Amino acid sequence: MSSLTHLDRLEAESIFILRETVAEAAKPVMLYSMGKDSAVMLHLARKAFFPGPLPFPLLHVDTTWKFKAMYAERDRIAAQAGVELIAYQNPEALDKGINPFDHGPLHTDLWKTEGLKQALDLHGFDAAFGGARRDEEKSRAKERVFSFRDRNHRWDPKRQRPELWSLYNARKNKGESMRVFPLSNWTELDVWQYVLREGIEVVPLYFAAARPTVERDGLILMVDDERMRLDPGERVVMRTVRFRTLGCYPLSGAVESEAASVEDIIAEMLASATSERQGRAIDRDAGSASMEKKKQEGYF
Amino acid sequence: MPAVREWLAAQEQKELLRFTTCGSVDDGKSTLIGRLLYETKQIFDDQLAALESDSKRHGTQGEKIDFALLVDGLSAEREQGITIDVAYRYFASEKRKFIVADTPGHEQYTRNMVTGASSADLAVLLVDARKGVLTQTRRHSYLAHLVGIRRFVLAVNKMDLVDYDQGPFDAISAEYRAFAGKIGVEDWIAIPVSGLNGDNVAASSQATAWYSGPSLLDHLNDVPLDVSADAAKPFRMPVQWVNRPNQDFRGFAGQIASGTVKAGDDIRILPSGRETRIERIVEAGGDLAEAVAGQSVTLTFADEVDCSRGNVIAVSSDPPEVADQFEATLVWMADEPLLPGRGYWLKSGTQTVTATVHEPKYEINVNSLEHLAAKSLELNAIGVAEIATDRDIAFEPYAVEGSSPNRVLGGFILIDKLSNATVACGMLHFALRRAHNIHRQHLDVGRETHAALKGQKPAVLWFTGLSGAGKSTIANLVEQKLAARGRHTFLLDGDNVRHGLNRDLGFTEADRIENIRRVGEVARLMADAGLIVMTAFISPFRAEREMVRKMLPEGEFIEVFVDTPLAEAEKRDAKGLYAKARAGELKNFTGIDSPYEAPEDAEIRIDTTAMSAEQAADLIVDEMLRRS
Numbered sequence: 001m002s003s004l005t006h007l008d009r010l011e012a013e014s015i016f017i018l019r020e021t022v023a024e025a026a027k028p029v030m031l032y033s034m035g036k037d038s039a040v041m042l043h044l045a046r047k048a049f050f051p052g053p054l055p056f057p058l059l060h061v062d063t064t065w066k067f068k069a070m071y072a073e074r075d076r077i078a079a080q081a082g083v084e085l086i087a088y089q090n091p092e093a094l095d096k097g098i099n100p101f102d103h104g105p106l107h108t109d110l111w112k113t114e115g116l117k118q119a120l121d122l123h124g125f126d127a128a129f130g131g132a133r134r135d136e137e138k139s140r141a142k143e144r145v146f147s148f149r150d151r152n153h154r155w156d157p158k159r160q161r162p163e164l165w166s167l168y169n170a171r172k173n174k175g176e177s178m179r180v181f182p183l184s185n186w187t188e189l190d191v192w193q194y195v196l197r198e199g200i201e202v203v204p205l206y207f208a209a210a211r212p213t214v215e216r217d218g219l220i221l222m223v224d225d226e227r228m229r230l231d232p233g234e235r236v237v238m239r240t241v242r243f244r245t246l247g248c249y250p251l252s253g254a255v256e257s258e259a260a261s262v263e264d265i266i267a268e269m270l271a272s273a274t275s276e277r278q279g280r281a282i283d284r285d286a287g288s289a290s291m292e293k294k295k296q297e298g299y300f
Numbered sequence: 301m302p303a304v305r306e307w308l309a310a311q312e313q314k315e316l317l318r319f320t321t322c323g324s325v326d327d328g329k330s331t332l333i334g335r336l337l338y339e340t341k342q343i344f345d346d347q348l349a350a351l352e353s354d355s356k357r358h359g360t361q362g363e364k365i366d367f368a369l370l371v372d373g374l375s376a377e378r379e380q381g382i383t384i385d386v387a388y389r390y391f392a393s394e395k396r397k398f399i400v401a402d403t404p405g406h407e408q409y410t411r412n413m414v415t416g417a418s419s420a421d422l423a424v425l426l427v428d429a430r431k432g433v434l435t436q437t438r439r440h441s442y443l444a445h446l447v448g449i450r451r452f453v454l455a456v457n458k459m460d461l462v463d464y465d466q467g468p469f470d471a472i473s474a475e476y477r478a479f480a481g482k483i484g485v486e487d488w489i490a491i492p493v494s495g496l497n498g499d500n501v502a503a504s505s506q507a508t509a510w511y512s513g514p515s516l517l518d519h520l521n522d523v524p525l526d527v528s529a530d531a532a533k534p535f536r537m538p539v540q541w542v543n544r545p546n547q548d549f550r551g552f553a554g555q556i557a558s559g560t561v562k563a564g565d566d567i568r569i570l571p572s573g574r575e576t577r578i579e580r581i582v583e584a585g586g587d588l589a590e591a592v593a594g595q596s597v598t599l600t601f602a603d604e605v606d607c608s609r610g611n612v613i614a615v616s617s618d619p620p621e622v623a624d625q626f627e628a629t630l631v632w633m634a635d636e637p638l639l640p641g642r643g644y645w646l647k648s649g650t651q652t653v654t655a656t657v658h659e660p661k662y663e664i665n666v667n668s669l670e671h672l673a674a675k676s677l678e679l680n681a682i683g684v685a686e687i688a689t690d691r692d693i694a695f696e697p698y699a700v701e702g703s704s705p706n707r708v709l710g711g712f713i714l715i716d717k718l719s720n721a722t723v724a725c726g727m728l729h730f731a732l733r734r735a736h737n738i739h740r741q742h743l744d745v746g747r748e749t750h751a752a753l754k755g756q757k758p759a760v761l762w763f764t765g766l767s768g769a770g771k772s773t774i775a776n777l778v779e780q781k782l783a784a785r786g787r788h789t790f791l792l793d794g795d796n797v798r799h800g801l802n803r804d805l806g807f808t809e810a811d812r813i814e815n816i817r818r819v820g821e822v823a824r825l826m827a828d829a830g831l832i833v834m835t836a837f838i839s840p841f842r843a844e845r846e847m848v849r850k851m852l853p854e855g856e857f858i859e860v861f862v863d864t865p866l867a868e869a870e871k872r873d874a875k876g877l878y879a880k881a882r883a884g885e886l887k888n889f890t891g892i893d894s895p896y897e898a899p900e901d902a903e904i905r906i907d908t909t910a911m912s913a914e915q916a917a918d919l920i921v922d923e924m925l926r927r928s
Contacts, residue, residue, distance in 0.1 A: 003528060004594050006316040006397040015596035016555045019540045023609055023650070048553070050584040050598070052545030134388045141387040157385065161722040162411050162633050164418040165711045166555070167647055171720040185399055187390045193311060267304040 007194055014041075014182040015048040016166060017145055018129070021180045022055050024170035025127035028180075029120070032058035032077070032085065034070040035246045036202050037131030037183055040191055042077070043200050044182060045129075053082035059128070060087045061119055063111035065100060065248035067224050073203045086123070090115035100250040101229050107248070117153045120177065127170070127178040135187045145184045151175040188244075189269055196262045206265065208242040208257045219253035314392070315525060320401040320416040320449070322440040323426025328457045332426065332495030333389055333402055334367025336517070339502035340391045367495065386416045395521045410443065410666075410680040411633035414725060417444045418711065421526045421704075422451040424516070429462045429492070433475045439666045442483055446629065446682070447727070448698065448705025451523055452480070452488035455516060460494040464507040483669070491516055526704035530593040535559030535567070535615040536696075536709060538649035542608055543598055551582055551598040552607055554650070557708035559615065561599070562590040568616040569607045570694035575616050577602040610651040612694040612709065620696045620709055623731030624689045629698075630657070632677035634716070634723035640676065641813045643847045644723065646689060648712035653689045654850065655714065660685040676810070677724075686732060690850075698727035717843050718897075750830035754788045757928035758827040760852060761920070763836045764845060764899065765862030766891050767877055768869040770908050770916075771836040774862060777917035779834055782924070790826055792819060794837040807888045813844055820848035827856060832924075840890045842897040858927070860920060861902035866891045868909060 004012070021028055030045065032038045045054055060074055078085035093110040100107045120128060134141045144160050146168045161169050170178055183191070195202060212223040214234045221228075222243075223236050228250060230236070241254035242265075259268045323329040389400040401416030417423060423444040427437050441452065454476050462468045473490040480488055491500055492508050493516060499505035502517045514522070536557045543551035561567075565578045581588040582598040591597045599613065607613070614620055632638055638657060646655035660683035663674035677683045698710030705711075705727075714724040751758050761778065763771040772793055779791045798805070802818055805811040816839050826833045839845055849857040869891070870878040881889035888894045899905075904923055906916045 003315065003525075003531070004592070005312055006314045007312070009316045009527070009594055012555055012594055012596040016540070019553055019596070020650075023541045047584050048596070049543065051549060051551075051582065052543050135390045141389065142385045160385065162415045162713075162725070163722075164415050164713060164725045165707045166419070167711065167713050167725075169647065169713060169715055169720070169722045171645065171715055173720060185388065185390070187392075189392075190397075193308070196308070197312075263304050263308070266308065270304075270307070 007190065007197060010186055010190055011044065011047075011194070013166070013185065014044045017168070017180060017182040018045050018048040020168050021127050021129065021146075021170065021178070022049070024168075025178065027123070027125050028056040028127040028129070029059045029086075029123070029125040030054075030056055030129040031116075031131070032060050032074075033131070033246075034060070034066070034073045034077075034203055035131065036191055036195060036206060037133065039200050039202050040186075040194055041129060041131045041182060043198060054084075056129075057084040057086050059119055059123075059125070060085065061112060061115045062087050062089045063107070063115070063248050064089060064094070065107075065111075065227075065250060067203075067205055067222070067246065067249045067252075069203050069205050070246060086119070088115060088119035088122070090118055099227075100248055107251075120153070125177070126172070127180055129180050129182060131183050132181050133183050133186050133188070133191075134181075143181070143184075145181055146170055147179040147181065148172065149177045149179060153177065155179075189266070192262060192266050192269065196266065202262075203246065205243045205246055207261065208240050208259050208264075210238050210240050211254070212236045213239045213241060213254060220256065221252070222249055222254055224249040310394070315396050316399065316527075317396050317422070317520060317523065317525060318399045318401070318420045319422040319424060319520065320403055320413075320420040320444065321424045321426065322403050322413055322417070322444065323436070323457075327426035327428050328495045329402065329426045331367045332424075332455065332457060332493065332501070333400060335495045335498055335501050336400075337389065337391050338367060339498060339517070340393060386412045393517060393521055398520065410439075411631065413440060413443055414447055414631050414633075417447045417449055418707070418725070420444075420449055422453065422520070422523055423449045424453045424455050426455050426457050427472060427476075429456050429458045429468050429472070432468070432472045433479065435667050437476070438479055441480065441485060442666055442669070443682075445483055445485055446631075448707065450485075450487055450704070452485055453516065453519060454488060454490040456490060456492050457495055459492045459499060459508065460497050464492070464494075464499070464505075466508075466510045469511075489513060489519060491519065527594050529704035530558045531560060533558035533593070533703075533706075534618040535561050535565070535613075536620060537561070537597075537599070537613045538651070538708060539607060539609055539611045539613060540650050549600075550604075551600050552613065553596070553598045554613070555596045556591060556593050557649070558593045558706070560590055560592045561597075561615075563587075566616040567601075567613050568619045569605060570612045570614060570619060571622040571692040572606060572611070573622075574605045574607075576605045610649075612649065612651075614694070620694050621731055622692045622694050624692050625732040626687050626689075626695070627661075627684065627729040627732060628687050628712075628726045629682065629684050629729065630660075630677060630714075630724050630726045632679060632681045632683075632724050634721055635679055636716070636723070637679070638677040638724070639810055639813055640685075641810065641817055642843055643690075643717060643850070645715035645717060646687070646712050647715060648693060648695065648710075648728075649708050651693050653691055653693060654847075655687050655689045657714075658686040658688070684729075687726070695728050695731070697730055699729075717846065747828040747830065750828065752830075754830040756787055756830065756832065757856075758830050759832050759856050759858055759924065759928070760823045760827055760848070761832070761834045761858050761860055761924065762823075762839070762845065762848065763834065763860045763862055764839045764902075766864060766866060766869045766896055767838055767889070768872050768874055769862040769864035770906075770913055771838075771862045773913050774860075774906065774916045774920070775834045775836045777913055778920050778924075781917055781921045782832060785921075787832055788830065789832045789834065792823060792826075792833060792835045792837075797822075797837075807894075809841075809888075809894075812840065812888075816841075816844040816848065820844075820851055823848065824851045827852060838890050838896070840894065840896045842899070845899065855927070858904065858924070859899055859902040861899045861905045862908060862916075863898070863905055864908045 049055055090110055098107055098110045132140055144163045213220050214236055242257045243254050259265045321329050387402045391398050403413040403416035425440055456469050456472050469492045492511050493500045499507050500515045504515050537554045539552045540554045543553050563578055568575050579600045579602045581591050640657055640659045643654045643656055646653050660674045662671040663681055663683040665672055674683055696706040696709040698705050710728050712726050713722050716723050763775050765771050775791055779789050782789050802815050805815050823833045823835055880886045881892040890896050
């Protein structure tokens with residue numbers, strides 16, 4: 001038998017992490033955001049527990065501002081056999097009509113950070129899988145695979161548990177929890193190669209198509225529904241674009257591209273000159289230390 | 301697009317190398333990694349633009365790009381200009397994908413260095429061409445070698461600052477050669493580099509025409525991988541999880557630690573020693589004919605044999621050893637020092653058991669390699685000690701001469717039972733002989749017989765509380781009341797035991813733990829004899845009370861928390877001890893300068909400010925009789 005390739009080894013490591021969590025946690029859950037990383041994580045989980053069903057539900061922390069195509073993908077997954085999907089919206093954010101146009105950083109804070117904490121507390125989940133990768137952002141590069149959170153969901157970068165070999169310490173006291181990142185050692189390129197190799201379905205927004213867009217603050221934004229507010233002088237223009245990362249549509253920058261297949265995307269990446277998080281308005285809130293601050297507050 | 305297909309086909313064959321980088325604070329480690337990322341095109345335009353602006357603001361390279369800023373992640377680090385935790389970096393060459401564990405240099409972060417090195421195949425040691433081999437270089441070589449790294453690169457950095465001169469490079473190589481021989485590092489290479497300018501990083505440099513060896517990247521591309529060595533060893537797989545979706549399927553999921561497995565192989569399950577045959581290697585895309593070290597698989601057996609998480613499946617002709625006492629090297633990673641005798645969780649593979657560590661045989665001075673006498677291990681200390689587990693575990697010696705280390709069955713971590721923090725990591729050397737030879741004596745007249753003859757259910761009533769709380773007084777009354785009802789009892793009192801059995805112990809934390817351990821053992825023997833035992837000890841630490849609880853069968857340990865507030869106990873002060881402690885004449889006095897960890901879920905709690913000793917004793921006797 002030939003030796004394992006790097007994708008084989010990444011896959012085996014992720015499956016090990018998924019199984020270790022399920023063996024040690026009382027009530028695990030998988031954070032599911034409809035993106036490519038979620039799709040890969042879900043695929044790995046199915047492999048890890050085959051031929052049994054997924055031994056945990058999926059949780060989508062909704063902001064009401066995702067792309068329509070993402071909601072369609074969520075519904076497609078939720079309808080599959082053996083999948084239990086919980087969608088949660090922070091009632092306070094809903095009540096106050098929190099939106100990305102009027103509320104700036106508060107939008108992410110209330111819908112995502114607070115929404116996530118509420119959903120985890122409500123269901124008593126003590127371990128939550130997230131699809132974050134260490135190559136995405138500098139402060140993620142230092143986070144553990146099993147990331148301990150205190151009773152208030154806070155992350156303390158100075159008090160992280162040393163993580164040796166593949167020995168993960170998942171022990172915790174009542175009320176404390178773990179965020180677990182099975183894709184920690186994957187890169188964006190690994191994810192796409194794996195999507196291609198395994199034939200994993202992803203949201204069509206990743207592929208280039210003619211879409212109604214506006215250009216704002218250097219980002220190309222898609223006009224996904226009538227709630228999109230236009231500044232004076234802004235014009236909706238059809239552009240052939242695709243997305244490298246997905247989030248709330250008014251905050252997700254598109255790239256102009258002709259890549260219509262996974263192979264095209266990989267070809268484009270090889271020639272690419274920008275990183276994927278560049279299209280994320282939310283990372284810019286407080287300069288380059290912004291993600292670290294969010295994480296300490298309990299953001300994923 | 302044939303070009304992409306071709307490229308993808310090549311990607312499919314790419315291997316994975318994990319390496320770690322270590323060096324002293326100013327050796328330019330982050331700069332070198334930043335340079336590697338840059339040279340292998342891992343840095344995108346937007347990151348480069350951010351880097352240029354960051355370099356002007358925080359950088360230390362004047363107008364030049366400060367590559368270190370790419371790597372130093374957390375804001376605290378950026379402010380202090382040092383790396384304070386392990387950071388993982390990813391890049392790829394035409395041949396391999398690389399995972400880099402970038403670990404900090406200064407002494408107090410030894411634990412991070414060991415963490416980064418634990419999963420690496422190779423270590424890149426940075427030295428400054430102007431400074432040569434430092435204490436830090438020796439320390440890092442020793443630590444990396446200790447955790448099983450056998451391949452080293454000595455990257456002699458900042459060659460630009462010595463005019464790319466061969467002299468300093470040769471001197472440093474010679475100095476390192478002498479040291480490497482001493483600690484058993486055989487496979488190493490010295491490469492002259494400049495992280496700042498990129499010389500010999502990705503390609504050979506004209507500036508060092510006198511150097512004919514490979515560039516750093518070329519060497520990383522060609523070095524052999526540990527995973528290939530693991531595949532050649534006998535088959536072992538720790539069971540992670542039993543997959544039982546319905547009555548018809550029972551699969552054992554895990555990642556293969558070493559060797560290969562195929563359907564029909566005879567296997568043994570450890571520690572039970574039961575044997576069976578592999579029936580299938582189940583995978584979503586169809587059963588596999590064979591699987592190899594590193595793969596995560598699900599196995600099924602030909603027979604219905606007991607097997608659960610923590611067990612190890614091994615080839616039956618060559619299984620690993622099973623034991624409950626070991627010698628091991630420990631690296632202490634917590635602020636609280638090792639407490640010999642205290643019970644910690646030990647996790648090795650997927651097995652989690654309770655373990656106690658004896659007083660270390662010695663501590664190792666990492667700088668001089670001397671063995672020093674030690675009673676404990678402090679943060680970042682490395683020592684050798686004996687360890688006892690509460691049950692048998694399957695294991696293998698961590699270090700293997702001339703091969704890759706047995707990371708999965710030879711490495712372990714210790715976890716504090718209260719805080720759940722990872723306090724140490726360790727590497728098993730060998731099983732102690734006495735663990736092989738001493739088997740517990742099987743007794744024909746057992747504890748059930750003892751209890752039946754006395755017509756009672758044995759129990760240990762464990763009274764805990766501050767000095768002067770009223771433990772002995774209440775325990776005495778309880779014993780009188782039980783004796784009056786014809787029960788066979790015995791009272792172990794703190795002061796009495798300290799005059800006899802434990803008169804060699806003082807009041808340090810370690811001695812207090814040993815005190816309770818001995819009392820626990822005696823109480824257990826008495827319960828085995830069928831007695832109802834009462835103990836009256838301050839027993840201030842939760843961990844030790846839990847240790848005694850675990851010695852006894854479920855339900856036989858009854859914790860009685862005699863809850864008297866400190867102010868009240870101090871007011872009573874029947875023995876005048878609090879006055880002495882306040883005057884500084886008594887050290888380590890519980891409640892004054894030593895903590896009392898109150899029980900969280902005691903079976904019985906007595907509030908002595910709300911009831912008399914007589915009432916308390918009645919309440920305890922009633923509860924006691926209700927339970928039996």
